Amino acid sequence: MKREITITINDEVHTATVEHRYLLVDFIREIAGATGTHVGCGFEGRCGTCTVVVDGYAVKSCLMLAVQADGAKLLTIEGLARGEELHPLQAAFRDLHGLQCGFCTPGFLMTLYDFLKDPIDSEDAIRHAMSGVLCRCTGYVHIVAAVRQAIAVLAAMTPTERARWFPL
Amino acid sequence: MYPKPIERYFAPRNLEEALRLRAEYAAECALIAGGQSLLPRMKARLASHRTLIDLNHLENLTGIESVMDCVRIGALVRHRAAAADPRLRQTASALSDAAQAIGDLQVRNRGTVIGSLCEGEPASDIAPAAIALGAHLRLKHTVGERLVPVTALKSGVIDPREVATHLEFVTPTPGTFSAYLKVGRAAQDRPIIGVAALVVFDREGRSTRAVIVVGGVHPAPQLALRAAATVKDVLLTSRLLTTAGEAAAAEIATQDDTMASAQYRSQLIRSLVPQVLAQVLARFRQEAR
Numbered sequence: 370m371k372r373e374i375t376i377t378i379n380d381e382v383h384t385a386t387v388e389h390r391y392l393l394v395d396f397i398r399e400i401a402g403a404t405g406t407h408v409g410c411g412f413e414g415r416c417g418t419c420t421v422v423v424d425g426y427a428v429k430s431c432l433m434l435a436v437q438a439d440g441a442k443l444l445t446i447e448g449l450a451r452g453e454e455l456h457p458l459q460a461a462f463r464d465l466h467g468l469q470c471g472f473c474t475p476g477f478l479m480t481l482y483d484f485l486k487d488p489i490d491s492e493d494a495i496r497h498a499m500s501g502v503l504c505r506c507t508g509y510v511h512i513v514a515a516v517r518q519a520i521a522v523l524a525a526m527t528p529t530e531r532a533r534w535f536p537l
Numbered sequence: 538m539y540p541k542p543i544e545r546y547f548a549p550r551n552l553e554e555a556l557r558l559r560a561e562y563a564a565e566c567a568l569i570a571g572g573q574s575l576l577p578r579m580k581a582r583l584a585s586h587r588t589l590i591d592l593n594h595l596e597n598l599t600g601i602e603s604v605m606d607c608v609r610i611g612a613l614v615r616h617r618a619a620a621a622d623p624r625l626r627q628t629a630s631a632l633s634d635a636a637q638a639i640g641d642l643q644v645r646n647r648g649t650v651i652g653s654l655c656e657g658e659p660a661s662d663i664a665p666a667a668i669a670l671g672a673h674l675r676l677k678h679t680v681g682e683r684l685v686p687v688t689a690l691k692s693g694v695i696d697p698r699e700v701a702t703h704l705e706f707v708t709p710t711p712g713t714f715s716a717y718l719k720v721g722r723a724a725q726d727r728p729i730i731g732v733a734a735l736v737v738f739d740r741e742g743r744s745t746r747a748v749i750v751v752g753g754v755h756p757a758p759q760l761a762l763r764a765a766a767t768v769k770d771v772l773l774t775s776r777l778l779t780t781a782g783e784a785a786a787a788e789i790a791t792q793d794d795t796m797a798s799a800q801y802r803s804q805l806i807r808s809l810v811p812q813v814l815a816q817v818l819a820r821f822r823q824e825a826r
C-alpha cells in the first residue's frame with residue numbers, strides 16, 4: 370500500500386514513504402511544505418490552480434499520483450523567482466494587475482511558464498494556452514496583457530539570459 | 538476527494554513485464570497512462586482498482602513512426618506531441634486537430650491519444666478522427682496480439698489481460714486531406730459534437746472518396762454515409778457543403794443529456810459538417826497552390 374519515493378522540488382530533494390493513492394499535490398503541500406501550489410477542485414481537475422512543472426511540462430498535480438513522480442524534477446511557484454528578483458512573468462503580473470486574490474495565480478504562472486518557452490504572441494494563442502486555469506476575480510484581460518509583456522521582455526533578452534528563467 | 542486505497546502499484550520498464558502483470562491481475566487491475574480520465578474517475582469513486590499498472594516507464598512506445606505503409610502511434614504519445622508532429626499535420630490533420638482540441642495545455646501534456654480511445658467514453662475527440670483515418674488499435678497480451686478497428690471499440694472489447702500498444706493506420710495517399718472540428722461547452726471541455734472529415738481529391742480537384750464521422754453521440758461515433766455520398770465524385774462547392782450538413786443532421790441520431798439537447802446537437806451537426814469540409818477543401822487548395 371506504501372512506497373518510498375524521492376521527488377526533487379525546486380532543487381530540494383524530498384524522500385518520503387507515501388500511500389499509493391497519495392496525490393502529488395499533497396506531497397508538494399504537506400511533505401515539501403510548498404503551499405504556494407493550491408487546490409481548487411474536488412475530483413474533476415478543472416480549476417488548474419494546482420499546476421506545477423514536472424520534468425519541463427505543466428501538469429495538474431491533483432491529477433497525478435505522488436508515486437508517479439518518483440525520480441522527477443519539479444518546479445513550483447516557489448522556485449520561479451531568483452532570490453529577490455522576480456521572474457519576468459511574475460513582474461508582468463505585478464505591473465499589469467494580473468491578480469487580485471491570488472488564489473489562481475500559481476496555476477497561471479506555472480502553466481504560462483510552459484507556454485513561454487516557445488511562445489506565440491497572439492491573444493488567441495495566449496487564451497488557448499491558459500484555458501486550463503480558472504480565475505474567478507481578476508478576469509482574463511489583465512492576465513493576457515501581462516503575458517504579452519512577459520513575451521516582449523523575454524524576447525529582448527539574450528538566449529543565455531532567457532535560459533536562466535527556464536531551469537526546467 | 539481521494540481514490541480508494543490502491544494495494545499495489547507497478548511501474549514496469551518493459552512491455553513483457555507489463556503484459557505479465559496485466560495477465561496476473563487481470564480484472565482487478567487498471568492500466569494508467571496519462572491518468573487524465575482514470576484519476577478523476579477514481580477520485581470521484583466512480584472507479585476503484587486494487588492494482589495499478591503504470592505504463593509511463595515503458596520503452597519504445599513514445600514515438601510516431603512510419604512502418605512500411607503504415608503510421609504507428611505508440612501508447613505513450615501524448616496529445617501535445619500528436620498535435621505538434623509535422624508528419625501527422627501533413628498527412629493526417631484530422632488527428633492532430635483532434636489532439637489539439639482536447640482539454641487544455643496541462644491535460645494535453647499528460648493525456649495520451651491511445652488512453653482517449655481506451656477510456657470507452659463516447660464524448661471523445663480522438664475517436665472520430667481515428668475512425669475517419671480507418672485506424673486500428675494493436676492489442677497485445679502475453680501470448681499474442683490482434684488489431685481491432687477503432688469503430689469496434691466499446692466498453693468490454695479490450696480484454697482485461699490486454700495492453701494497447703499502438704494506434705495504426707495506412708499512410709493516406711497523396712491527395713488525401715482531413716480535418717476535425719468540435720463544439721464543447723467551454724474551451725477545455727469534451728465535445729458536445731465533434732466532426733471529422735476526410736476527402737481524397739484527384740488532380741482536377743474532384744473528390745473520389747469522402748468519409749464523415751460524427752462524435753459526441755451515443756453510444757459511439759457514427760458515420761454520416763449519406764452526407765459523405767453528397768460530396769463524392771464532385772467538385773466541392775459551398776452549396777454542396779450545406780447539403781452535406783443537412784444530410785448529416787437528418788441521418789445522425791442524437792441524444793438528450795446533461796451537456797445538450799438532441800435538437801441542439803442536430804443543429805451543431807448541420808453547422809459543423811460544412812465548416813469541417815470547408816477546412817478540408819482549404820487544406821487541399823493550399824497544397825495545390
Ligand SMILES: Cc1cc2nc3c(=O)[nH]c(=O)nc-3n(C[C@H](O)[C@H](O)[C@H](O)COP(=O)(O)OP(=O)(O)OC[C@H]3O[C@@H](n4cnc5c(N)ncnc54)[C@H](O)[C@@H]3O)c2cc1C
Pocket residue numbers: 413414415567568569570571572573574575576577592612638639640641644647648649650651652653654655656660661662663695699700701702721725726727728
Ligand atoms: C480537465 C479535463 C479536460 C478534458 N477535456 C477533454 C476533451 O476536450 N476531449 C476529450 O476527448 N477528452 C477530454 N478529457 C479526457 C482526457 O483528456 C482523455 O480521456 C485522456 O487524455 C485519456 O488519456 P490518458 O492517457 O490520460 O488515459 P488514462 O486516464 O490513463 O486511461 C484511460 C482509460 O484507458 C485505459 N488505458 C490507458 N492506456 C491504455 C492502454 N495502452 N491499453 C489499454 N488500456 C489503456 C485505462 O486503463 C483507463 O481505463 C479531459 C480530461 C480532463 C481532466
Ligand code: FES
Pocket residue numbers: 407408409410411413414415416417418419420429430431432
Ligand atoms: S485542484 Fe483544480 S485542477 Fe487540480
Ligand code: FES
Pocket residue numbers: 467468469470471472473474503504505506507508
Ligand atoms: S486572482 Fe482571484 S481567482 Fe484569480
